[in-house]
Amino acid sequence: MAFKGLDPEQIDLLKTITGKTEFEEGTAYNLRLNGQGVARSVTENINIVPKTDAPGIDIYIKAGTKNETVHIPVLLSQSGLKETVFNDFHIGEDAVVTIVAGCGINNHGHGDSEHSGIHSFYIGKNARVKYIEKHFGTGNAGKKVMNPTTFVDLSEGGYMEMDTVQIGGVDDTFRKTTAIVGKDAKIVVKEKILTEGDQHAETNFSVDLNGEGSGAHLVSRSVAKGRSTQKFVSDIRGNAPSNGHSECDAIVMDEGKVVAEPRLSANDIDAALIHEAAIGKIAGEQIIKLMTLGLSEKEAEEQIINGFLK
Amino acid sequence: MIEFRDVSYTTEDGNEIVKNVSFKLSERFVVITGPNGSGKSTIARLIAGIIKPTSGSILVDGEDITGLGVTERANLGISYGFQQPVRFKGLTVKDLLSLASGKKLTTAEACSLLAKVGLCARDYVAREANASLSGGELKRIEIAMIMARNTKLSVFDEPEAGIDLWSFNNLINVFKELHESTNGSIIIISHQERILKLADRIIVIAGGTVTADGDGGTLYKEIQTPGCIYYRKGD
Numbered sequence: 001m002a003f004k005g006l007d008p009e010q011i012d013l014l015k016t017i018t019g020k021t022e023f024e025e026g027t028a029y030n031l032r033l034n035g036q037g038v039a040r041s042v043t044e045n046i047n048i049v050p051k052t053d054a055p056g057i058d059i060y061i062k063a064g065t066k067n068e069t070v071h072i073p074v075l076l077s078q079s080g081l082k083e084t085v086f087n088d089f090h091i092g093e094d095a096v097v098t099i100v101a102g103c104g105i106n107n108h109g110h111g112d113s114e115h116s117g118i119h120s121f122y123i124g125k126n127a128r129v130k131y132i133e134k135h136f137g138t139g140n141a142g143k144k145v146m147n148p149t150t151f152v153d154l155s156e157g158g159y160m161e162m163d164t165v166q167i168g169g170v171d172d173t174f175r176k177t178t179a180i181v182g183k184d185a186k187i188v189v190k191e192k193i194l195t196e197g198d199q200h201a202e203t204n205f206s207v208d209l210n211g212e213g214s215g216a217h218l219v220s221r222s223v224a225k226g227r228s229t230q231k232f233v234s235d236i237r238g239n240a241p242s243n244g245h246s247e248c249d250a251i252v253m254d255e256g257k258v259v260a261e262p263r264l265s266a267n268d269i270d271a272a273l274i275h276e277a278a279i280g281k282i283a284g285e286q287i288i289k290l291m292t293l294g295l296s297e298k299e300a301e302e303q304i305i306n307g308f309l310k
Numbered sequence: 311m312i313e314f315r316d317v318s319y320t321t322e323d324g325n326e327i328v329k330n331v332s333f334k335l336s337e338r339f340v341v342i343t344g345p346n347g348s349g350k351s352t353i354a355r356l357i358a359g360i361i362k363p364t365s366g367s368i369l370v371d372g373e374d375i376t377g378l379g380v381t382e383r384a385n386l387g388i389s390y391g392f393q394q395p396v397r398f399k400g401l402t403v404k405d406l407l408s409l410a411s412g413k414k415l416t417t418a419e420a421c422s423l424l425a426k427v428g429l430c431a432r433d434y435v436a437r438e439a440n441a442s443l444s445g446g447e448l449k450r451i452e453i454a455m456i457m458a459r460n461t462k463l464s465v466f467d468e469p470e471a472g473i474d475l476w477s478f479n480n481l482i483n484v485f486k487e488l489h490e491s492t493n494g495s496i497i498i499i500s501h502q503e504r505i506l507k508l509a510d511r512i513i514v515i516a517g518g519t520v521t522a523d524g525d526g527g528t529l530y531k532e533i534q535t536p537g538c539i540y541y542r543k544g545d
Contacts, residue, residue, distance in 0.1 A: 221400070249399060289396040291380040292358055292389065293410050293459065303409065307400035 003031060003039055009106055010075055017102035017134045018073050029071040030057055032085065034078040046070050046097075056086035056118075059099075063092030063124065071100045074117065079109020079142050084116040093124040093155075100132045103146055105170075107139035114145040121150070123185075126157040133162070137169030146170050150177045154185035156211065161188040166201065167309065168194055175203040181242075183211030191220040192309045195228035195256070205234040209242035209271065218246040223305050224256030235263040238271025248277040251308060253301075311336050311495055312357065312463055317366035319352055327352045329518040330366070337510040339489050340497045341526070343533070344515035350499045351393060353515065354467040357497070358390035359383040370463070387494070389456045391466040395448035397440050403451055404435040410455035426487070427454045428480040446477030453484060462494035470502045478502075506530050 003022065006014065010033065015021050023029045028046035031039040037057070042048050045065040049058045059070060072087065091097065107113040123129055137144030152160055166173060179187045187207065195201050207216045216236055224230050236244040250258040262275040282304050290300035312335050319328040328349045342350050355361050356368065359380045367376045375383060384390075398406070404420045411419075421431030427450040437443065439451060449469060456464050469485075470478055482504050488496060489508055498505055506512060509526035514533065522529060 283396070285392075285396045286398060288360055288380060289392065290409060292360075292384050293455065294381060294384040294412065295409065296381050303401065303405075304398065307398060307402075307405060310400050 005038065006033070006075075007077075010077055013075050013077070013104035013106050013136070013138070014073060016136050017104045018071060018100060020071075023071055027069060027071065029073075030059075032072075032074045034076060035081055035083050043068065045095075051086060054086045055083060056088070059087065059089045061089070061091045061095045061097050061127075063094055065092065065095040065097055067096055067098075069098040069100060073101070074103040074115060075106075076103070076113050076115055077106040079107050079113060079139075080111025082112070082114040084118065086118045087120075089119070089121045089123075089129075091121065091123045091127045091129055093127060095124065095127045095129075097128075098130045098132065102132075102134040103136075103148075105137045105139070105144040105146070107137070107142045107144050109139075110141045112143040112145060114143075114147070116147040116149065118149045119151070121152045121160065123152065123154045123158040123160055125155045127155075128159045129161070131160065131162045133164045135164075135166040135170055135173070137171065143171040144169060145172045147174045148176075150175075152177070152179040152187060154179065154181045154187060154214075156183040156185060158182065158185040159188075160186075161190070163190045165192045165309075166194070167192065168196070170195075170201070171199050173201045175201070177203075177205050179205075179207045179216065181207065181209050181211060181214040181216060184213040185211060186215040186217070188216075189218045189220075191218075191222075193220070193222040193230065194225070194305075194309060195223070195230055196225040197228060198226070199228040200230070201228075202231040203233070205236075205246070207234075207236045207244065209236065209238045209244055210240055211242070212240050213242065214240060215243040216245065220246075220248045220250075221308055222249070222258065223251045223253065223309060224258050225253045227255045229256070230258045232258070232260045232277075233263075234261075234275070235265070236273055236275075237265040237267060238273050239267045241268055241270030242272070244271070244273040246275045248275075248279075249308075250279040251305065252279060252281055311371055312497075313369040314353075314356075315367045315369065317356060317363045317368060319349075319356060319361060320364045327518055328356070328363075331515070331518075331520055332366075333513060333520060333523060335495060335497065335511070338492060338495055339508055339510045339526075340495065340513065341506050341509040341511075342497060342499050342513045342515060343501060343506060344521070348515045349518040350515050351467050354390065354465050354497070354499050357383075357463075357465050358388060360390075387462040389459045389461045389464040391452050391456050391464070391469060393467040393471050393499075395445075395452040397443075397448070399438065399440050401439055402435065403437055403439055406439055406451065406455055407435075407458050410458040412459075423454045423458050424451070426457060427451070427484050429454075446473040449473050449477070449481070450484070453481075457488070460493070463497070464492075464494065465497045465499070467499045468501070469498065470500060470505065503534075506533065
């Protein structure tokens with residue numbers, strides 16, 4: 001059912017970050033609006049409990065939960081609001097769950113709006129989590145700032161995939177992801193970032209591959225337009241027989257600038273670690289190829305970037 | 311339908327690649343051949359508008375297109391298959407076929423195009439057209455894109471380059487089919503005997519000039535002669 005008390009702009013924002021204006025009956029969710037939890041629903045397997053000592057929620061997923069989804073969108077439409085929210089996810093053994101988070105800021109006022117989500121995932125044995133996060137900002141005056149911090153603790157055989165997208169409108173972001181990966185567990189991160197104007201985005205991955213057979217696969221694709229700047233830092237430490245792979249692919253346009261600082265540490269003789277980085281403008285031949293299909297140069301660029309960030 | 315009038319092309323550093331080339335093509339299947347470095351690919355690029363002639367003019371159906379850019383020529387009905395197909399990170403095979411068709415294709419439509427070039431379609435439509443595809447696969451996708459455009463003039467620059475023998479046999483079949491089914495004209499830049507054999511007309515380019523131009527059947531036999539005079543002329 002549709003949420004009561006949301007104005008049309010807030011509903012649009014919700015749609016942009018979740019693709020929905022309402023959630024199906026029987027779905028677990030928690031909607032946070034301007035610093036307050038305004039709507040919540042739980043299921044037999046997923047419980048959401050507001051924290052009493054800090055802003056935020058604890059999300060408990062029962063062991064053995066299969067293929068459920070929980071939505072935890074955050075909307076900020078009050079200019080000048082700055083908040084730090086602590087969300088902890090406790091994922092039971094063998095659970096298979098999708099978590100859809102996201103933050104939309106609509107800042108029409110002159111004050112800076114800022115949301116810092118501190119997310120901690122405690123993932124039980126053989127549990128599988130898909131975490132989807134979309135960040136979006138709109139409004140012209142005050143700055144829109146998002147600083148997500150994510151901590152992931154993966155138990156034996158656990159798996160986590162993080163798909164994060166920040167496309168447009170966020171003036172400043174510092175994204176920090178830390179993971180501790182246990183035996184036969186794996187973390188996969190797919191990040192997409194587009195910055196324009198004078199925006200700045202910084203992303204920082206720190207992964208400890210502690211268990212035998214653990215793995216990490218980090219892929220960042222980004223586009224820096226206008227005078228925007230980006231920094232990509234990754235640090236993968238193979239402390240056990242493990243596989244680590246990080247990949248940073250960036251397209252720079254106009255006067256955009258991108259820095260990639262990959263770091264790999266093999267602290268075990270059987271740690272196999274790879275980093276790939278490619279930064280540059282769109283290849284001329286890609287544009288020409290699409291022009292030979294009848295696209296203008298501008299349309300060709302758009303298609304290439306849309307595809308790259310898809 | 312396409313005509314070169316005294317076309318020359320000189321690079322910025324003064325290298326004269328194409329010298330006073332003239333021809334008027336209306337046949338359905340024309341092969342432009344000649345030794346490596348003779349200027350064949352430059353002619354293909356001049357047709358597509360990727361480079362402009364230093365002098366001379368290019369006409370399509372009597373209209374002077376010398377000053378038109380790549381996009382305008384594409385929209386006039388000129389298609390160009392790259393010798394080295396371009397790879398894209400993110401764009402899928404289906405995306406590219408859709409862009410070529412000028413409309414969003416259904417999976418079934420994309421599959422039917424891929425089937426024409428001998429690719430087991432369902433395995434390919436959703437794949438990114440990136441480095442994970444082999445040269446032969448990309449080449450066939452490139453050809454499928456041009457078939458999707460179904461334009462009045464299609465130029466293929468050495469479609470056989472960089473593909474394995476198995477793919478090549480399939481490629482020949484694709485061109486045989488194109489030869490029979492096309493509504494427009496096809497120009498292929500090629501060294502390959504089996505492609506030359508399909509030609510209605512053959513133009514030999516050596517040293518940047520046309521050294522022979524004639525009926526496919528006749529010229530094909532002459533080219534097979536050891537030390538073919540046309541190949542040497544431009545040296």
